[in-house]
Amino acid sequence: MEKVWNSWGDEAKQRPLPEVAKTVLTSLLGPGNPLGEATLEQTASQLPPSRLGSHDLYCVEPGVRARYARGQSLADWLAFKQGKLGCAPDAVAFPESRDQLEALLNLAREHNWVVIPYGGGTSVAGHINPREGERPVITLSMERMNRLLHLDPISQLARFEAGVRGPDLEAQLNARGYTLGHFPQSFEYSTLGGWIASRSSGQQSLRYGRIEQLFAGGLVHTPRGEISLPALPASAAGPDWREVILGSEGRIGIISEAEMRVQPLPQKEQFYVSFFPGWQQGLEAVRAIAQAGIPASMMRLSHPTETNTQLQLALSQEKHRRLVKLFRLLGVGDSPAMLTWGVTGDRGQVRHSTRAIRRLLHSHDGRLALKGLGQHWKQNRYGAPYLRQSLWEHGYLVDTFETAANWDRIEALQQQMELSLKAVAGDTPLLSYTHLSHVYKQGCSLYTTYLFPAKEGFDASLAQWRKFKDAASRAVVEGGGTISHQHGVGEDHRPYLSVEKDALTRSGIQAVLEHYDPQGQMNPGKLLETP
């Protein structure tokens, strides 16, 4: 797949905005304001010259440096689109083996370069963006280290090189009858090492667990040497150091290999869509299923605003009209909350779970269980990020943010999150909507999408985004949520981390970072400010 250099995903998968969407957007947000788009050549030509000479092990070509300069946050996107990267790595390397990785890290240590580990470049929190500074910066892209090294079918462990992307990882496992089951929305481009370093969570985490539950052990190359974490089923032998590597965001070292808990491909998998008369009934139902421990493989509950927006975009007008009519007949009404849910397992488990879930949904006024819409969700499960390009072309910007909180906070938090955006929108038209997913017995995640017309030019658009991002982040942490359930901290969430991680927790993490990276070379400023 040829990835578009300044946008999400593969060239061939880009899709135009449906006519109905244009109508909806214009009515809600007014006309868009298409901004210009710089070419790769224009963008690359504006980069400061590399401070590193040419070398067999890395590349200093401006076009490559530009491509690897940013991730996929809206700020990154604007910078790519407008050719305003500001700074870029001085070199990009593509190690093909642990030896090459070590050689690169030795060079960096010797010359005191900054090292940025790069997985799939899908970060939406500024994880892989170089900062201005006196030291040369080298970005290490792990994409060529992507092999399955070992599969143990007895203990259900698979050891991979950590640069492997989602589809390659699953293809290698599927060919042997296994799956990891980690399907974040970024699945097509993000990598195993990136998932671990940023504590990723997949859409079916309810069945397969978060990356924390899947990562059994592996190798981390730090400036002080290699940490080897054994893959044990469980241990009481002191602090769990995997849990320090998980979420370390490149600050400790680079993950070169990871041993993952895999399982046989399921016999059967099915997705359904059901509807509730309102958000509250849906919340109660989802919590009841999670707390009863009924093994759904995913649940995603859309707030009525998201429900109506998504149904309008997914269905023809005729089908939509018929569904609305059906809603009235069934007592679902005009503000339906849509629940997408899945069951996965062997035939008996799927049958038993489906029955148990439907019973519980019904007792909470949930109606219907549509396979067609479930199938639609499945087919489009990685599609949302492509919308950004289609919207961009029509002059609209879109961003998302997410959190997780305890059940007792969810209802208020969802409101606070959306209100926080409105409070700083000023005269900028705004559309926002929210869903919950990744349910736990204790709580769930919330995920909010918001759209607004681009402002006049790069600076004004970026400034408006910063207002939204700051307001939303404050609302999240003040409302009792984590600053990130699945995107990590990076640069963008760091200012809000202190609510969740107090001064003594942060100083403890800092002590670990300084221990492994005494020169402060590894991805400085991400996660915690470098002192």
Next chain:
Amino acid sequence: MEKVWNSWGDEAKQRPLPEVAKTVLTSLLGPGNPLGEATLEQTASQLPPSRLGSHDLYCVEPGVRARYARGQSLADWLAFKQGKLGCAPDAVAFPESRDQLEALLNLAREHNWVVIPYGGGTSVAGHINPREGERPVITLSMERMNRLLHLDPISQLARFEAGVRGPDLEAQLNARGYTLGHFPQSFEYSTLGGWIASRSSGQQSLRYGRIEQLFAGGLVHTPRGEISLPALPASAAGPDWREVILGSEGRIGIISEAEMRVQPLPQKEQFYVSFFPGWQQGLEAVRAIAQAGIPASMMRLSHPTETNTQLQLALSQEKHRRLVKLFRLLGVGDSPAMLTWGVTGDRGQVRHSTRAIRRLLHSHDGRLALKGLGQHWKQNRYGAPYLRQSLWEHGYLVDTFETAANWDRIEALQQQMELSLKAVAGDTPLLSYTHLSHVYKQGCSLYTTYLFPAKEGFDASLAQWRKFKDAASRAVVEGGGTISHQHGVGEDHRPYLSVEKDALTRSGIQAVLEHYDPQGQMNPGKLLETP
């Protein structure tokens, strides 16, 4: 309950060795060698005088210092019984509030005392034993901080003071319709804080999770101040610092409060006992159930040696004879592997799981599902440690050790573990047997019990134990197991930790310990050697 000062458990619960056990033991191990037993007064009188003056906040009375000087390892037991404690804390404190705890820690910091956090004193790895040294030692027993502070039924979280013991914790929850579900064998005496600090696992971890999954957040008092860990359902915001507190064994600070994930009391719970013709069939069946994700609440598979020993001890001769006859009829034979298993949940879940488990057991040649023996297991689930006293009175010593490993290692590891004991037994008669429990998709734990007649006196008995302990610990780590699945590291497992935690992992943990405890006051020498 009045705990016996130099033995396991409550005075009233001590139970004599059944006649049949005496016969079995004499035939297998020869006659026992009862050693004398010192009184508390004799033991206390041999302690060096306290180096601390009397104080409102702590007690320097020798009898109290003696009681709190040791845990429950076999070495501790011998020291208690023979009145040879060697050293003891200079004072024992019983803080009743966070303020008193802080005041005590401030005193300790000011005067550079060593601080030993004490939960229930049930450690079998030397966690709470003071070491000889120049600094005075104060043991902080958390037993008076035992209240339920808050219960949130929506998010299913309960906040407790961390000194609460198992039965008090469950009683406070049960009264409100909830349970934590953490039932280690030490349940009656061990505390919430101790479970967290040593990464405990309960007998029904298959349903409720290990303490790692139950501990959502809390407060840790370190020499640098208080760490507050928020109780979030999940987070991608950097390393998970709970996982550093978990297993920190008092080296970072004292856990004063913990917010725990609780759940409503189950509608139904049932335990069964089934039998396989051999260990291998049992292993295959247990692995199949675990990897299929069938929700059993516990599985414990006894090796044929353990099976036969336990049946002889549990049943009358008549009942045992009938069971053996039944085994022949059913094709189970003379070397049965006994599986104790449980199902817990609502009625529908229990019915569905029971059916699924029985089907799988049967397809692996598993026979019977006896409720009576299941009930017997339930009634005696915390009883095994009491046996040590009964055996002691007849001149036999008993110890256990445990590990966890991946499924591909289990069969070889079980053999190596038992052979390692035989290799150092010399002319000491030895009986050993093993079960597996705490099953995971990736592997399981192994738990070996061994008995031998006491040697001539304290020193010879201790020396023989050290040989067994060292040989077993080596066999465990060389065979690919963790040095502890549920008992922790403490003093006794520290020499074997390096196989699992490499030099760079240990130095990283050391950096954390030094950060929070710059004077090295907190439980020095446990987990890692203090530099």
